[in-house]
Amino acid sequence: MNGRDDVPEWIPKNREPAGRAVPPGRSGGPGRPVPGPFRPRPPARPHLAPPRPAGPVRPPARPPGRHTAPGGRHTAPGRRRRGAPFWGPMAGAAALSVLAGLSVFALAGAGDCGGEDAITLNVSAAPEVAAVVTEAAGRFNDAGHEIGDRCARARVTASDPAAVSTLLSGRGVAGVTERPDVWIPDSSLWAVMAQRPLSGGRTAGGDDVPIVPRRSLASTPIVVAVPGTLAQRLGAQSGAPPSWAELLTAAGATGDDPAAGAATTRIPPGLVRLKVPDPARTATGMGSVLLADELLNSGGGGDAGFTGVVRTLRESVTPSVQAEFASFRRDRQGRHPVALAPEQAVFAYNGRGPAEPAVAVYPSEGTMAMDYQITLVGAAGSGGGGDDGKAQAARLLEEELTGERTRGDLQGLGFRSPSGKAPGAFGGQRGVDPRSPRLLPAPAPADVQRIMQSWARLSLGIRMLSVIDVSGSMEEEVAPDVTRLQSTVRTAQGGLSLLPDDTELGQWVFSTGLEGGQDWRELVSVGPLGERLGSATRRQLVLSAFARIRAVHEGDTGLYDTVVAAFDHMKRTYKPEFVNSVLLWTDGRNDDPGGPSLKETLDRLGAAYDPGRPVQVIMFGYGRDVDVDELRQIARATRGDVLVAQTPGEVQKLFLQAVSRRVCAPSC
The missing domain is CATH 3.40.190 (D-Maltodextrin-Binding Protein; domain 2)
Structure with a gap:
């Protein structure tokens, strides 16, 4: 507590005045209070505007002088800017388009910079900063930069950073089809996801397009x-x-x-x-x-x-x-x-x-x-200037984007500076603390x-066939009044509660001769746990099946026949949008004299395994009699794994480990 009230220090307090001061040079005059964050100027009404007087239609964007781009020629002082009066309406339209979730294009203030000889920078900005970037691009266009004998201009598009990252990575198209020259995503993580390593410690996107990070506009x-x-x-x-x-x-x-x-x-x-x-x-x-x-x-x-x-x-x-x-x-x-x-x-x-x-x-x-990092793409990030001059134009645009006016506009929207300095409007009324939070080190690319690859795999749905051994040895006690089968079923029940309704699950049991000459029996078919089958959901049917599972007193362990059948079933019904696997629970080794040998089983699994349609077999051994080497050979044939528990306490821990196999599937 702060000694003044009963509100803890970590809850933001009122520290800001009612409005914020506009930096000098902004509309409203120096120090004039504005009740809310920065907004682009509203659209003008051209049909009510008075006739334009002769001469320049607006004062120069900078004091009269000569603007020189690196390697370029001077522009004349007081150069006329045709088209400049439309910048006000364009800013308002840009803001409205961004708020509506649409892409916006800004060539405001480009004047007579046009035609095939113009150097046009395509700028892609995260939607929440696109209006401010559009204003900065307008000031850049107004400045009349020329490189060699060509003028430079910027065009801004509000684009989803994930879609741009997908395009630049070469993985496909997700709504953005035009590659930007200057990219301002909300986080530099998107540039990392778009890149791949090259020789010499370099990185690039798809088709070896350079992706070069530069300075940040803001942070949050x-x-x-x-x-x-x-x-x-x-x-x-x-x-x-x-x-x-x-x-x-x-x-x-x-x-x-x-x-x-x-x-x-x-x-x-x-x-x-x-x-x-x-x-x-x-x-x-x-x-x-x-x-x-x-x-x-x-x-x-x-x-x-x-x-x-x-x-x-x-x-x-x-x-x-x-x-x-x-x-x-x-x-x-x-x-x-x-x-x-x-x-x-x-x-x-x-x-x-x-x-x-x-x-x-x-x-x-x-x-x-x-961090809203400016990222240069392709020729704009080549560093050598090139014949098209985009690298030089991009550096000039970067200066405008990182200038005080742009930074002030961003702070009006609630962004911190790149160094973490908070806007003056931060405080209790806005629910945010002006103090800089502790930042963890950025992870390596x-x-x-x-x-994120692990996330992609884990966020795929699970499609699993659970197969439980019900041979006579599963009746052995592993704790007071708890048999091995009871401990296994309790773990499976607990695991079921961890799985969302879109998980596809099925349940088999196996011993020897459960269905005539067949060693396995289907209790519940594989399908979504939330799917209704008659008067109950599949989840309810699986729970009901668990309650009815009993060991077969004289039953042996028909392991080889069952694992091949389970693998074949999951491969035949394979679904690419899921991680497809078999989880087989057993306490021993194969002892079915009428079934295939270990070599025959491995040959059949090895021949059937398809890396394009991978099905993993995860062998879950439980007890001292498990032949770990035998189970490991079976699992290895399908790029699976073997987990062995000796006590009931180890079973639950290893079950979650079995599910976490999706982190590295199918290349584990």
């Missing part, structure tokens, strides 16, 4: 946005901000039981629900996954812990940051939203005067920041790509 950290009422409730218990571990545990994102952790967290179980913008489409979501990996590595969570977090994040994904705030209220169960979001989005949301304002929480472990 990833924060936890919580409703103000929840922030007050949490803050009343302690003056320290909640940690990532507390927030993720309370939301069930760490693989821990929130109820079990209630004694060590200030957030009661069932109080919050997590909201994360899609990591495949947003830098905030991508940064959240990277944060989770960093925190788990520092805490020793490893792949199994990462799998647990991704499971919960996947169920909490929203399409965008805007979608998080569209339903920023308690649900029918009384849970408060906990949204991972950019700080600037909290500032903007509160600026709209919502009934339930948001408070940005800055977890104690630190966070990551989005190779780690970014590795972690």
